[in-house]
Amino acid sequence: MQPMIKALTWEYFARNRWMLLFPILANVPACLILLPLKGISDIDSFMASRELIAIYLVLFLCLVLIVGFGVLVTQGSLSRLYLLPISTLKIASFYYWTGALLVAVQVAAMLYLWKALLPIDWPIAGPVLFAVVCWGALQPVVRGVSHSLWWVVAALAIVSGLFYWLLLRHGIQLRPGAMMSPDIHYWSMISLADVTISTTILSISYALTILRVHLDRSGRRKMSLLERIELVSESLQTRFASGSRQFRSPMESIAWYNFRAGNIVIPMISIVMVAFVWLFAVIGSSIARDAALLCAIPFAGTNLAGMLLVLTTLLWAAIGRMEQSLSPNKALDQDLKNRTPLGISEFLYMLPISATDIARASLRSSALACGVGSGVLLLSFVFAGALGWLLGTDLGTTVGLKIAYWKYVLAVVSYSLMMSFVFSNSAISVVPSLLRIDHWIWPMLVMAVLLAIRTPLDFSLSAGLCVFALVALIYSTIRSVIDRDASVGTASLIWLVGIAFAVGLMALLRNELGPVGMLLTGSLVGLAMLPFFSTTAGLCRARTT
Amino acid sequence: MQIHIQAQGGVPIYLQVMQQIKYLVASGRLQPGDELPSIRTLAEQLIVNPNTIARAYRELETAGVVEKRRTAGTFVAEAGSPLARKERLKLLKQRVDQLLVEAFQMGFGLDEVLKFVEQSELNSQPPGKDSKP
Amino acid sequence: MNDLVIDIKNLSRRFGDKQALQDVTLRVPRGGVFGLIGSNGAGKTTLIKHVLGSHYAQSGSVSVFGFDPVADPVEVLGRIGYMSEDREVPGWMRVQEVIDFTRAFYPGWDSGYASELLELFELDPKQKTRSLSRGQTARVCLLLALAHRPELLVLDEPSSGLDPVIRRDILTAIVRTTADEGRTVLFSSHLLDEVQRLADRVAILNCGRIILSDELDTVLDSFHRVTLRFDGSSDLAPSLVGAIESKGHGHEWTYVYRGDREQLIRAAKSLNAQIVHEVPLSLDDIFVCNVQRS
The missing domain is CATH 1.10.10.10 (Winged helix-like DNA-binding domain superfamily/Winged helix DNA-binding domain)
Incomplete structure (x- = not known):
């Protein structure tokens, strides 16, 4: 092996020692799901059942996704090699083939793991080949810097094509009525057609990858559509930028900072989604000449917006936390030294403001963001309901709700409010609590006892989570009262409001929520209260090391 | 200044x-x-x-x-005149010392240096304020 | 009023198994310029971060304006203007926004002075800080550190990686700040000619220890490079009391000598040696020979 390739290989493994274990961790849930299979006596007939194949397909696709994404992240950006004296061909090949090899090895290892743990006989060769082809086919899309919208379209087309292939090889046909045909089976044989398809896709994508990397390295890349939009909006903003801004207090200033630097995404998602949904509804209903669509589409769309709201806050928090640890150009120790939560730079900590005030301001800004975000959802729901009422239809029955419309709306809005609030504050207040082992002692005990007396798994797990939320909340409340971050009055007020909210929500949904739902609701309210008590302490920890 | x-x-x-x-x-x-x-x-x-x-x-x-x-x-x-004169002399002495040390190191005798100084005096324009040693 | 702006006593700090500071005692009096000298990685930034309350004292104590900077960040940071080594500003803000944002924190913010500096530094208030050059970013940071007329200006490696024009801006700011009665500047640097120009007092930090801390003039006066001529020739440098470095051969030996001149003359006489040459040492030389020795 050439020394350069050797060095690169060494660098890759040295940098990602721990990240490479990630797929194993990610597979724990899959194993947990599959473990009850051990109890089934007639395993052979169950093996061939359509349900298990469906489960298998979902798990397998998740596995490919996790492994592929993991390898992509661990490899890091290609561009860091551009300034080394290596030919473009070598750079592209190194990333392409070592990645393919890693994907193959990891997928195969995980499939073997499943096989070893469980009494099932799933194929290895076909799925591994599929994973490698997936990796290869997406390389031209993900390599190179510009990610214009066309590449997203291309990626979607490629993924759909591959997915179709996968379904075909399992005997699933995309015809109405034939989706779950009886001749559904595992991909146990690699046919000549498979080999041909794989070789073709791999060689074409390999050539395209080299071309993309070559174009990118020589600086001949076009500005992507997103970049163009950003450029235009930038110049417009500069032209119309307001003069100077007056902040009345440091806290107001920090709240503005937090809002502009991150939280603004939360309401923006809601507003844009809801506006888009309503536009779509107007166009759709006028084309279809069906007035009922005018409120049915917004209803469905607002649900989707709520889900997106929660997902984006989660993603946003995860990105904020991982951003620095993933940037490949910084040395690790430098990284640890500079890491601050919320993506706040040293800049903010050098300002003469107490951690309590920063905490208040950041809670205020995230509460504002989540409030506006879910407020928009509420408005949209109410508007859709009112429109339905005006049109003489009950929206709840039209869309097939089993509960009263207003109840449903209240539930969706309050859950998305709480979840987005928890996630938007997770980096500094929730995650540090999650990482404390002493907070887990009681939940673990409760779970162990419940499992020992043969309580169902889902109930035990949610009971454990609820106990955890309670322990963390009580601990942080006591801490913040002792440290005088919160007065006893404020603390009791927050507790009162929180309990009232939880009780209200549970009473409202007493018929719909099972015991597990009640427990999860309780934990969510608890976690939503946590930031009020633990943010100051988290900031203090981050500020002084 | x-x-x-x-x-x-x-x-x-x-x-x-x-x-x-x-x-x-x-x-x-x-x-x-x-x-x-x-x-x-x-x-x-x-x-x-x-x-x-x-x-x-x-x-x-x-x-x-x-x-x-x-x-x-x-x-x-x-x-400042009397003091300035003293200062001036002191400065001049420093420069002359330096000149002599360098001249001796390059192998010129005192006579040669003196002759050279006289010649430069003749060649130079009427001494301005900036007369440098 | 306490006339010590910074009072650090027996401060030690350890990161993992690296001893970053060891038993550091440092007193910075009010007024004047204090230069903190040290090689890269000597602990200058760590020391400064203690002053700013970004690190808590593992052992020993740190007091700034008589307050503990960790316990009282508002009181301490409100009176400090700080420019970090990385000169970081949030990239998504415009220059005017950074200024407006920062102003909210300092009651003593001088808007007139800020706009004067904005003009002097030729900064475009509408520009995003992300798109500024390194030098312009440094000027923004300098503006933010100066505009509230802080009692203590802390500059960590203020001129590293900057062109001479911007370095001049920064050094002029130091001169201006110290020309105002009672205001103090603490700056760290490894560009020793800057320190020699500006500092009243210096401290040399090496491997986490203070190896020298005194007034600059005293430091400069107490080091000499002397060449002695001995009667006898020798292969080893004859030992001279107070010498910290020796070089030469035969009859003539050159020493770096620490101590006052009278002592040197007496020591030379006792060795039957004649002082043939003597030059004062620059801060640069003093730094190098002290760091090499320890």
């Missing part, structure tokens, strides 16, 4: 400032009664600590080269 500071060498900066102002006075480029720049201005111009300039001015005042007037401001001393 042109002063150049060399921070790399070991000569303390206040000494450099003092010597250069003395030289400017001795050579006549600063006349009695001329006002020196304020401490702050000179410090900003030379990018040195104001305390350093203050010390240089203080020592120059003690030496009688400059004087502080009631209405804030440092001026080249009026009564």
Whole structure:
């Protein structure tokens, strides 16, 4: 092996020692799901059942996704090699083939793991080949810097094509009525057609990858559509930028900072989604000449917006936390030294403001963001309901709700409010609590006892989570009262409001929520209260090391 | 007023400032009664600590080269002539010493140096204020 | 009023198994310029971060304006203007926004001075800070550190990686700040000619220890490079009391000598040696020979 390739290989493994274990961790849930299979006596007939194949397909696709994404992240950006004296061909090949090899090895290892743990006989060769082809086919899309919208379209087309292939090889046909045909089976044989398809896709994508990397390295890349939009909006903003801004207090200033630097995404998602949904509804209903669509589409769309709201806050928090640890150009120790939560730079900590005030301001800004975000959802729901009422239809029955419309709306809005609030504050207040082992002692005990007396798994797990939320909340409340971050009055007020909210929500949904739902609701309210008590302490920890 | 500071060498900066102002006075480029720049201005111009300039001015005042007037401001001393002459001689002596050392090292005798000095005197224009040794 | 702006006593700090600071005692009096010298990685930034309350004292104590900077960040940071080594500003803000944002934190913010500096530094208030050059970013940071007329200006490696024009801006700011009665500057640097120009007092930090801390003039006066001529020739440098470095051969030996001149003359006489050459040492030389020795 050439020394350069050797060095690169060494660098890759040295940098990602721990990240490479990630797929194993990610597979724990899959194993947990599959473990009850051990109890089934007639395993052979169950093996061939359509349900298990469906489960298998979902798990397998998740596995490919996790492994592929993991390898992509661990490899890091290609561009860091551009300034080394290596030919473009070598750079592209190194990333392409070592990645393919890693994907193959990891997928195969995980499939073997499943096989070893469980009494099932799933194929290895076909799925591994599929994973490698997936990796290869997406390389031209993900390599190179510009990610214009066309590449997203291309990626979607490629993924759909591959997915179709996968379904075909399992005997699933995309015809109405034939989706779950009886001749559904595992991909146990690699046919000549498979080999041909794989070789073709791999060689074409390999050539395209080299071309993309070559174009990118020589600086001949076009500005992507997103970049163009950003450029235009930038110049417009500069032209119309307001003069100077007056902040009345440091806290107001920090709240503005937090809002502009991150939280603004939360309401923006809601507003844009809801506006888009309503536009779509107007166009759709006028084309279809069906007035009922005018409120049915917004209803469905607002649900989707709520889900997106929660997902984006989660993603946003995860990105904020991982951003620095993933940037490949910084040395690790430098990284640890500079890491601050919320993506706040040293800049903010050098300002003469107490951690309590920063905490208040950041809670205020995230509460504002989540409030506006879910407020928009509420408005949209109410508007859709009112429109339905005006049109003489009950929206709840039209869309097939089993509960009263207003109840449903209240539930969706309050859950998305709480979840987005928890996630938007997770980096500094929730995650540090999650990482404390002493907070887990009681939940673990409760779970162990419940499992020992043969309580169902889902109930035990949610009971454990609820106990955890309670322990963390009580601990942080006591801490913040002792440290005088919160007065006893404020603390009791927050507790009162929180309990009232939880009780209200549970009473409202007493018929719909099972015991597990009640427990999860309780934990969510608890976690939503946590930031009020633990943010100051988290900031203090981050500020002084 | 042109002063150049060399921070790399070991000569303390206040000494450099003092010597250069003395030289400017001795050579006549600063006349009695001329006002020196304020401490702050000179410090900003030379990018040195104001305390350093203050010390240089203080020592120059003690030496009688400059004087502080009631209405804030440092001026080249009026009564500085006798002292200035002494200073001038001292400066000249330093330069002559240097010249002689170099001349001897290059193998010239005292006669040759003297002859050379006379010749330069004849060749040069009527001595201006800037006559350099 | 306490006339010590910074009072650090027996401060030690350890990161993992790296001893970053060891038993550091440092007193910075009010007024004047304090230069903190040290090689890269000597602990200058760590020391400064203690002053700013970004690190808590593992052992020993740190007091700034008589307050503990960790316990009282508002009181301490409100009186400090700080420019970090990385000169970081949030990239998504415009220059005017950074200024407006920062102003909210300092009651003593001088808007007139800020706009004067904005003009002097030729900064475009509408520009995003992300798109500024390194030098312009440094000027923004300098503006933010100066505009509230802080009692203590802390500059960590202020001129590293900057062109001479911007370095001049920064050094002029130091001169201006110290020219105002009672205001103090603490700056760290490894560009020793800057320190020699500007500092009243210096401290040399090496491997986490203070190896020298005194007034600059005293430091400069107490080191000499002398060449002695001995009667007898020798292969080893004859030992001279107070010498910290020796070089030479035969009859002539050159020493770096620490101590006052009278002592040197007496020591030379007792060795039957003649002082043939003597030059003062620059801060640069003093730094190098002290760091090499320890």
